[in-house]
Amino acid sequence: MSFEAILGALDKLPVTPLSGTAFRAVNLRHINSPLSAVGSVRVGGRFNRRGLFEALYLSENPETTLREVEFGASVDGIFKAVPKEPYVIFSIGFSLSRIVDLSLPEAWRILGVTREQLTAPWRKKQLFGEPILTQAIWAKALELGLEALKFVSATDGQVNLAVFPANLRGGNWLEIGLEGRGVHRLP
Structure with missing residues (x-):
């Protein structure tokens, strides 16, 4: 199926609310x-093109x-279990009203796609300026006013969430409570 046909089918997927807790690894710096x-x-990233949007x-x-x-x-998509730098894992509460579950x-x-297409290595394509299906989906999702996409991790088959900070409005939010530092919240 062509990119255009896939993107045209994106608005046929159910848009649902989602709230709960998720996790984020942040470089110590x-x-x-x-x-x-x-x-x-x-x-x-898998869903966002370098230099264009968050x-x-x-x-x-x-x-x-x-x-x-x-x-x-890893550019080649092979998992390497060697720490690059120290990371801190944050627990993030969230409430979103417009997500699509991929x-x-x-x-x-x-959409007319496979799991393999949505989890395929993308970094090498980005290096060479080739089109990347998941990044095209993200751009269309932004246009549709979606706040996030749920998707399968290429690393272990678990579920991830890609949030569009620019589309968070109204009662939708992400929040971290840090002892002694107050609360970090989007928007």
């Missing part, structure tokens, strides 16, 4: 800004969060 997505703009990546459990950080160091086989069927 950035401990004072745990909800910043500036790094995603600088280097890009994405805040969260995981459903701390182990997946750490795997994602280490996995990100972790479900029914969503893959509607």
